[in-house]
Amino acid sequence: MIDTQDKIQKAGIFQIMQNMEHEQLVFCNDDATGLKAIIAIHNTVLGPAMGGTRMWHYSNEQDAIKDALRLSRGMTFKNAIAGLNIGGGKAVIIGDARKIKNEILMRRFGKFINSLNGKYWTAEDVNMTSKDMEYIRMETPFVTGVPESMGGSGDPSPVTAFGVYMGMKASAKYVYGKDDLKGKRILVQGVGNVGSYLVDHLVEEGAEVFVSDIFDDKIKAITQKHKVGVVQPDDVPSFDMDIYAPCALGATLNEQTIPQLRCDIVAGGANNQLDDERADGNRLKDRGIIYAPDFLINSGGITNVYYEQIGNYNREKVYQQTERIYDVCSDVLKFAAENDSTTHEAALRLALKRIEGVGRIRMTY
Template structure:
C-alpha cells in the first residue's frame, strides 16, 4: 500500500482526479470546528453521486485524497452493478472518530454537502454513526441513513453484512457445491459495525469463526456474545482458513498477503480490497482463490440507503433487493469462467455496461 500511495503523491491533484476520471473534488475546511474533509464525485451518469462519509486518522493528507478517489470510483461501480439509479461519490473526514467528533463539526460538513445542490448524497461509513448523520441532516436534505425516529433506515451495517453473507454463500456453493457455511473456518478481519453483524450471521450457521481487530473492546464484545477465536491482527494471513472476510480497510489483498493466505474464498465487506485491481485479481485466479468482488457483495448498505432516498423507507424491500446479491454473484462466476477472466473484471464489465447503456439513452434526448 505504501508504494502505491507514494506513486500517487508524485501526481498532482488534478492528475489523480483525471486518472480515475472524476467529475469533481471538493476540499472542505472550517477552522472553528476543526473540520478537514474531502468530497469526491466520480460519476453522475446514473443519478446523483451517493456514498458514505468515512472518518479516519490518515498518516498524510495525500493518503486521504488517494482513499477518497478510490472509494468514490468504487461507489460508481457498486451502485451500477446493484441496479440503483445513483452515481458514485464518497467523502472522508480527517480525524480520530473516537476523539475528534463534535456536533458542530458534522453541522459544518453538512453545509458543504448542501452546497453541492444534491450532486452528492452522503451516509454512514467507517467511523460514522446515525447520531453523526442526525447532525449532518440539520444542514442538508442530501443525506441518508438517518435514524429510524427521523423516518430513515438507521444504521445500514446489518444490511451490508447480509449482502456479504449472501455473496459468501454463493461463493461456497461455487467452490464446495453446497452453500452451507457449517464448519467452515472463516477469518473476519475487522470487528466494527459490519464485521460484528457478519459474525452474528456466521454464528447461526455454526461456522468456525476467527476475528481480528485493532480495538480490544470490539473483540471482547463479540467474544462475550459468540464462540469465536481471537487472533492477532498481524497473524491474520497465516491463519489456516477456508474463507477470508476482510471487513476493515482496503488493499489487504496484495503481493504479501496472497503469498500467505491459504483460503479458497475471499468474501468480505471492505472496499477496495485489491491493492492493484488487475494484478491481484489475476493472482487470486491463478492461485485458485475465488474472489467475490467487493463492490458487488458489499452493496447492501447503499441499497438500504437508496430505499430511504427514493421513498418512505421500507426495510423489507431493501432486504429483498439485497438478497439478489446471491443470484448476481452466481451469474458473475459463470461469466468469469465462461470468458476465462478474473471475477473483478467480470463485475467491472457488468457495471460499465449499465453506465454506457445509460449514456447511450441520454444521447437520444
C-alpha cells in the first residue's frame, strides 16, 4: 500500500486516489463555524459508502488526508467481510474536540453530508457521540447511531467492543488451544468508548488487565471502575503481555514498535493498526505474533448502525451477527497458516472476493 504520508504532495492527490482506488474526496470548509473536514468515499460497489466521522487535532492537513483515505479504504473491506450491503467511506473533522466541537459545527457538517445525497452515511468514531449524531440528523437523514430515544441504535461502541472480544477469544483459541482469557495479561491501549467496554468484558472473564491512554481523565474513569494496572504510553510496545489490544488511533504496529513487542497476540479495536500493511504484516508473522485483522474484528459497530440504516434494527440480531466474528477470525487464522500468508492478506482476500463477485470488478491490495 502506498505511503500517503510522504507521497501526497509528490504524486498529487489524484494519483494517490487512483493508487488506493478511491472514488471521491470531498473537502468541507466553513469560515463562520471554523469547520474543516474531509469526506473520503472509497468504494460503493456493495452499496452507499458508510463509515464514522472522526474528530482529531491533526498536526497538519496531510495527516488528515492520510487518515481519511486509509480509514475509508479500511471501511470498504470491513463492510464487505461483515457481509453488509454498504461500501466504504469515512470522514474526519480537523480540530480539538474538547475545544471547538459544538452544535453549530456539527449541524454545518451535517449540511455537507446532505449535499452528497446519500452516497455517504456517517456514524460515530473517535471523539464523537450519539449526541453529535443527533445534531447532524437535524440537517440530514444520512446519519446513523442517533440516540435510541429518536428511534436510532445509539452508541455502537459496545457492539464494536464485543466483536473485538470475540476476535480476541478466537485468537486465544488458535494460540493457546482454548479461548479462556482468565489470567491472561492483556494491555488495552486507548480506553475511550470501545476500549472501556472491552475492559469490561476482560475484567469479567478474569483477565489481568492493564490500560494506557494519553488522557488522564480516561485513565481515572477506568481505574475508578476496575482494578487494572496502568502503563505509560511510551512503555506500551515493550510491555510484557500475552495480548496487546490497540484501541486508540492507527499505525501503532510499525517498523519501530513491532521488534519491541512482547506478546503472543495482537487483537484490538483501532482502525489501520498496520502502518504498512504488507511490511508490518510480515514483520508480525516473522516474529510469530498472531494478528487478528482490525477490519475483521472491529466490525461490530458498523453492523449495528447498518441495521439502523436499513430500517430493520434488532439488537439481538446485531449481537448474533457480531458473534460470528469468532468463527470468521478462526477461519482466517487457519487459512493464513495453511497458505503461508499474513493474516491481514487472508482477511483481505475474503473481503475482496465478495466485492469482486458482486461488482464483477478487479481490485488490488
